[in-house]
Amino acid sequence: MEAPQSQSQMQVQVQLQGNSSSNPNPNPDPSPIRSTGGIWPTIDGPLGLSEEESVSYARRFYKFGFALLPLLWAVNCFYFWPVLRHSRSFPRIRPYIVGSAVGFTVFSALLCTWALTFSLGGERLFGPVWDQLVMYNLADRLGLTAWN
Template identity: 30%
Template structure:
């Protein structure tokens, strides 16, 4: 989709929709929203809807960073401690690696 061909009110609608959809445990949409609308929010000449688009871009970027940090922390902790957690670690594993007691 080419944003340059869209009207500003449709851009705001789409940006808001991506932001709200990110709350459905889809933080990838926040990342897409922040990247896709960055130019509209910060590089284009001023237009009426730009202030709201800027707000959604900033909040989407912050949400994506927080989700990435949290997911990275969980993956690191889980990978380092799964074997030490014994049966509890095995129960929350999707696949149990062979060769690790």
């Protein structure tokens, strides 16, 4: 035989049943983009930077990327990935992150083009100037190798 339930236990059960049937989703707004309460500017979530600090860091990473440090653009894109992913969130930070993404993409394309040109073209592409362009001949010219 079942023991009679107390009045407080019955109220809790009624409240739970009422909440589950009337609103299964406790979040009334299913779109997280409309409110920035659920979206954080950094990948750290609530442990990361506030929005004011994020603007400062994003601006610094973006500007220092022009000082021949394009890997900071990649770090900027990685760290502020939620800003890059959600196009309508954080309008003050977004221009720096999009600029960093464009800058890193251009830098990567130029670096890959340069590397492929030298590795695939080589002496056939550059002719006799090739010996002056490559670095492995520099040690021979300066007498830094022991096998000469």
